Amino acid sequence: MTKKWIQHAIKEINADIQRSADTHLIRLNLPIFPNIHIYLKDESSHPTGSLKHRVARSLFLYSLSNGWINETTTIIEASSGSTAISEAYFAQLLGLPFIAVMSNCTTKRKIELIEFYGGKCHFVEHYSEIYSKSTQLAEELSGLYIDQFTHAERAIDWRGTNNIAHSIFCQMAEEPYPIPQHIIMSAGTGGTSATLGRYIIYKGVKTQLTVVDPENSVFFDYYQNRNNQKIETGPSRIEGIGRPRVEPSFIPSLIDRMIKVPDAASIATIYWLENILGRKVGPSTGTNLWGGLKIAKEMYENKESGSIVTLICDSGERYLDTYYNEEWVKNNIGDISGYLAELDNLKWYK
Numbered sequence: 562m563t564k565k566w567i568q569h570a571i572k573e574i575n576a577d578i579q580r581s582a583d584t585h586l587i588r589l590n591l592p593i594f595p596n597i598h599i600y601l602k603d604e605s606s607h608p609t610g611s612l613k614h615r616v617a618r619s620l621f622l623y624s625l626s627n628g629w630i631n632e633t634t635t636i637i638e639a640s641s642g643s644t645a646i647s648e649a650y651f652a653q654l655l656g657l658p659f660i661a662v663m664s665n666c667t668t669k670r671k672i673e674l675i676e677f678y679g680g681k682c683h684f685v686e687h688y689s690e691i692y693s694k695s696t697q698l699a700e701e702l703s704g705l706y707i708d709q710f711t712h713a714e715r716a717i718d719w720r721g722t723n724n725i726a727h728s729i730f731c732q733m734a735e736e737p738y739p740i741p742q743h744i745i746m747s748a749g750t751g752g753t754s755a756t757l758g759r760y761i762i763y764k765g766v767k768t769q770l771t772v773v774d775p776e777n778s779v780f781f782d783y784y785q786n787r788n789n790q791k792i793e794t795g796p797s798r799i800e801g802i803g804r805p806r807v808e809p810s811f812i813p814s815l816i817d818r819m820i821k822v823p824d825a826a827s828i829a830t831i832y833w834l835e836n837i838l839g840r841k842v843g844p845s846t847g848t849n850l851w852g853g854l855k856i857a858k859e860m861y862e863n864k865e866s867g868s869i870v871t872l873i874c875d876s877g878e879r880y881l882d883t884y885y886n887e888e889w890v891k892n893n894i895g896d897i898s899g900y901l902a903e904l905d906n907l908k909w910y911k
């Protein structure tokens with residue numbers, strides 16, 4: 562009987578949660594800003610290496626509890642890679658077939674990881690075809706298109722204690738400025754920023770939520786003008802964030818401010834951060850931190866003190882062939898030296 566299997570599947574996922582630890586909150590020491598503390602919530606330390614571990618877990622629990630999955634359902638997802646890796650992990654945990662529908666520009670390492678967890682990859686020529694192809698495959702295979710872009714915001718619980726916002730506020734408790742002045746996040750589905758924004762309102766804290774957006778993305782424009790037109794400038798060059806259409810999980814009413822970040826600035830920032838942390842992070846972390854540093858500078862100029870929190874979304878090991886390859890960066894992102902000099906000039910590290 563299906564209900565019995567669903568209950569078994571939910572128990573499997575809950576046991577996996579029970580075995581897991583929370584992710585670290587890392588404090589950056591930046592001597593130039595003595596009274597402004599920047600923190601990084603390190604989501605690269607999840608078992609599947611990115612913040613998508615949380616989302617995938619929530620999407621499976623949501624779909625199971627809705628009765629959308631049984632013991633034979635093929636799970637299908639439209640993804641730029643990270644979500645598919647985490648979902649392949651949970652599909653394997655439950656013994657379900659999994660297919661990721663992705664652009665053929667997805668990083669090789671991500672494809673290998675999806676296959677490592679027993680998933681299959683289906684590539685589309687044009688990045689905007691991932692949605693329709695996923696719907697079509699789900700129909701053909703009587704499977705479930707789990708659809709992170711629609712369901713992320715509603716599948717993630719923002720009231721309880723098992724979400725990233727609650728975790729950040731708890732981990733800040735003993736810090737000099739325990740309630741962050743600012744939280745900064747980028748948007749792919751928009752699910753994480755929705756969770757953070759709802760939690761901030763629900764708890765009645767003073768924290769301002771800023772969302773940073775890369776170049777080839779419609780979110781910033783939509784936030785400013787409610788201009789809901791698709792863009793055809795090409796796929797986002799910062800993997801994991803920036804979308805060609807406004808995703809249903811992106812909720813602008815929760816966001817206090819948006820900042821457009823040049824792609825070259827995002828990449829310069831991950832190199833700069835490597836000097837401080839001693840490790841490589843993914844490109845969207847660069848976008849997040851560029852926004853965080855901009856806000857830190859504003860606070861400093863306004864003689865404000867306080868704390869700023871942003872996220873390490875995934876590790877740089879997935880991108881050694883691309884964002885950490887000088888030739889690739891020159892050909893695909895362009896000249897980043899101006900931004901490197903800007904970061905260096907401020908002498909943010911000693």
Ligand SMILES: *Cc1c(COP(=O)(O)O)cnc(C)c1O
Nearest residue numbers: 643748749750751753801845874
């Ligand atoms: C998905 C993703 C994001 C954005 O998170 P959302 O909750 O989907 O908005 C940022 N960075 C990486 C690496 C991602 O995979």
